[in-house]
Amino acid sequence: MSNTSNAKREKGAGSKTASRAMDKVHASLRKRYRAEKRFRAYGLISVVVGILFLVVLMASILAKGYPAFRQTFITLDVYLDPGVIDPEGSRDAEVLRLADYNRLVRGSLQIIFPDASGRTERRKLVALVSNGAPFQIQGLVMEDPSLVGQTLTLEVPASGDLDMLMKGRIDRSLPESERRLSDLQIGWVDTLIEQGRIHKRWNKALMTRGDSRDPEMAGIWGAVKGSFYMLVVTLLLSFPIGVAAAVYLDEFAPRNRWTDLIEININNLAAVPSIVFGLLGLAVFLNFFGMPRSAPLVGGLVLAVMTLPTVIISSRAALTSVPPSIREAALGMGASKMQATFHHVVPLAIPGMLTGTIIGMARALGESAPLLMIGMVAFIVDVPQGFMDPATALPVQIYLWADSPERAFVERTSAAILVLLAFLIAMNALAIYLRRRFERRW
Amino acid sequence: MEAATMSRDKKARSEQSAQAATRKTASSLFGTDRSSDVPDSTVGVITHDDPVFTCRSVDVFYANKQAIFGVDLDIGRHEVISMIGPSGCGKSTFLRCLNRMNDTIAIARVTGRIELDGQDILDSRIDVVPLRARVGMVFQKPNPFPKSIYENVAYGPRIHGLARDRVELDEIVHTSLERAGLLKEVKDRMDQPGTGLSGGQQQRLCIARAIAVSPEVILMDEPCSALDPIATARIEDLIDELKENYTICIVTHSMQQAARVSQRTAYFHLGYLVEVDETDKIFTNPSHKLTEDYITGRFG
Structure with missing residues (x-):
C-alpha cells in the first residue's frame, strides 16, 4: 500500500x-x-x-x-631636313645616329606656333613633347635612311605633364605658379587640341620599355623580364632540390634525432623574414662568391633559398597524403624502395608538390625586401638580356616608381601593381586548377 | 530513508559485479594469467611432409613490446593454411614476416628462423626484392595502383623483367587476369583505371597482380574483410582453384571462411601459436581449451 x-x-x-x-x-x-x-x-x-x-x-x-595604359600623343609634321641630319650626304649610320633630332622636333613645333620666340618660350614649347620623340625619329631614320628629305606625319608621345593635363590630373583653375604647365603652354595645348593633333593611344611604351626618368617613356618590360629570369632560376633550383629533400626525408631517411632536427629547422626557416635571406645573399653570393650585383641570377638564388622551405613542406605534405597501401602494394610486388617511391608515390604526389611550388613562386614574385639587399633596386634603363645583366624586379620597380616625384609616375605605379597582381592571380589560379584537376581522394 | 539505503546497497552491488566482469575480461583477453592459459608448446601438428616455409621460434618485437612469442610452424607446398584468432593476436604480424613486409615498419624486429626452401629469409644478407617476387601478398583493403587495369597486372613482370617483349607481357597479363577470374569482366576495358572497379573486382585484380610474377606462395591478409558475401564467395572459389599451383597463407577473421578454404588452420592467441592442425580437426575436435573457446564463439 x-x-x-x-x-x-x-x-x-x-x-x-x-x-x-x-x-x-x-x-x-x-x-x-x-x-x-x-x-x-x-x-x-x-x-x-x-x-x-x-x-x-x-x-x-x-x-x-x-589611365596609365593610355598615353597622349601629338601629331607632328616632321621635315627630315638633310641639312640637319646629314649635311654631307654620306648616309653613314654613325652620322645618322648622332644627328640633332631635337632640332627637327623643335622645328616642326615652331611651324605650328610661329609666334613662340625667345629661348624660354621655345624651351617651354619643346617641353610639351616627350624627350623620347627625337629617339623615335632617330629610330625611323636609322631603319630607313631614304626617308631623309621627306616630311613625315608622326604621332610622338606627349610629355608627362601634357599627358596629365589631358587626363585631368592638372587643375587649370590653380594659380599659374602652382601648376606644372604655364598659361602659355596650356594655350598651346588648346590650339593643338583644336587642330586635332592630340590623341590618346594604347601606351605601348609601358609594356615594352625599361625604366626611364621620363614617365611617358618608362615601362615595366625590364622589370618583368628581370622577374622572369629570377623566377626561372628560383624554379630550377628550388623545385628539384625541394622535391629531392622532401622525398628523401619522407621516404628514405631514418627517423632519428638528426632528421627531427632538420625538420624543425626547415619549419623555422619558412618563418624567417625575407630580408634576412637578402642579407644572406649579400654576404654569401655577392661578398664571398663575388657574383655580380643586381643580377637576376643572384636574385633567383636568394629567392630559391627563401622558397625552399615552402616547397619542402608542401612536397612532404603531398607525399604524406599518399596512402601507405600504395607503398605496401608496390613493395609487396617486390619493387625496391626506389621503384615504389618513383613509380607510385611521387607521381601521385606531384600535383600537390606543383601546387606548393607555384604558391612558393608567387610569393617569390611578390618579394622585394631581399632584392633590395643585393642591389636589384637600381635605376636600370636597359631591358636585361640574360641572367647576368643588371635588372630589377616588378615589386622593386613599383617601389622605385612610388618614390618618383612626377605625377605621371603615380598612375604608372598603380599600373605596375595591376600587372603584378595579374601575374600573381594567374599563378594562384594555375595552382588551384592543378589541385582540382589532379587531386585524388582515397 | 529505508528506500535510500536500499538503493545505495544496490548500487554498490552492481558496481562490484561490474568490476568483477572487467577483471574477468581483462584477465582472459589481456593475459594477466597468460602463462597458465597458453600452452608451453603449440598443440597439434606443426610439421609438414613437404614444407615451403619452416619457421622456428619466431619472435617479433615492436620497439620493446613483444608481439609474437616463439612461433614454430611449417607451411606445406600447395596447401592453403589459414590463420585465425582474435584481433591483435599477431596473425597478420606473423604473415608479414613471411615476405619480410615487417621491414617497412621501422620499429619492428624479427628474430628466429624462417626458412624458405631451406634458406633463412631473416638473414640480413637476403635481398627482399626477389623474396617478395617469390612470396606475393594480397592485402586487407584492395589496393590497386591508380593506373590502368593492364598496368596494374603488368607492373610486377615489368620491374622484374619477366617479359621479353610486348606480346609476352600481354600474354602474362591475360593469363594472370584469367586465373584471377577477372578477364571476362575487364577484357574490354584494360586501359581503364583499376580503381574504377568494384571492391571484389579490385581484390581479384590485386590477386592477378600478385600471380603475374609467378610467386610460389601468396600471402593473403584478410582479403575478404572489405567485401560483400558474393564477392567473398568468388574470392574463396578463386583460392580453391589457385591452390593447385600456389601455396596460400590466409589470415581471416571468419571461421567459416577458414573452414571452407583451408586444409590446415593455425590458431593464434596473444602472440602465441596455440594450436595448428588439419582444419577439420580444429573445427570439430580442438585439443586446446582456448581454441575451443574461440571457435565456439565464447570470445573473439
Missing part, C-alpha cells in the same frame, strides 16, 4: 521536475539562440569589413592605374 503510493508520488514528482526542467531549457534556449545570432552577426560583419577593404584597395589601384 505504502509502496504504491510512494511510487505514485515519485512519478508525480518526476513529471513535475521534468516540466520544470523543460521550462529552464526553453528559457535558456532563447538565450542560446540569441548568442548564436550575435555570433553570426559578428562573423558577417568581419567578412563584410574584409571584403570592403579589398574592394577599396582594388578600386583605388584600378582607378589610379587604368
